Amino acid sequence: AQSVTQPDIHITVSEGASLELRCNYSYGATPYLFWYVQSPGQGLQLLLKYFSGDTLVQGIKGFEAEFKRSQSSFNLRKPSVHWSDAAEYFCAVGTGGGNKLTFGTGTQLKVEL
C-alpha cells in the first residue's frame, strides 16, 4: 500500500523568503504525485502534478516541485512567498487508473509580514 509523509506540521516563513515543503512517499511502482493547497474551510486546489517525464514540474501560483526517485521525495518550492500563500498544503500519491489518492497529514504554512 502507498503512503505519504510530510515531516513538517507547521512552517513559518517571512514574506518574500523562499519556501520548501517536504514530501516523502512510499509506493512500489512509478507514482502519480500531487500537491494540493487548502485555505481554511475550503476544498482542495490542485497546485501541480507529476505523472512522468521531466522531474521538475511547474504549477500554479509560482510553485514548482521536483521528483527525486532515489530519495522517494516530491518537495514543493517557491522562490518568494506572498502573504496570500498562508494555507495548509497536502502532498498526495496515486497509483494510476483512477482510484484513490493517499494524502499526507499536511503542512500548515504561516507567512509573517
Next chain:
Amino acid sequence: EAGVTQSPTHLIKTRGQQATLRCSPISGHTSVYWYQQALGLGLQFLLWYDEGEERNRGNFPPRFSGRQFPNYSSELNVNALELEDSALYLCASSGQTHTRQGNEQFFGPGTRLTVL
C-alpha cells in the same frame, strides 16, 4: 467551466439520524470520489464511483454508502450518525480512468457535517 459542486454547505444532525450529501462533478468527468477530513485524522478516502458503479471503498463501516446517478452526480449517505462522523466531506471528480486525466482529481468546496 464550472467546478465540482457540493450541497449543502453545512449540515447539522443529531446522533442516530441519517445524512445525505450531494456532489456534481465537472462536466465530462465520469468518476466521483468521496473523502472525509476529520479533525486530527487527516484526509481519508471513503468511496470511488465510476460509470455508475462502486469501484473502491475505504476503511469505513457499511453505514457509509452512496451511489452515482446516470448524469454522474453522486450522493453520500451516512446512516445512524455518530459524534465522530463530524467532519468536512470532500467530493472530487476526474476524467475517464483509462486516460491521463483520470488520474487528476478536482475537489469541491466540501460539506461540513456536524453531529450533535
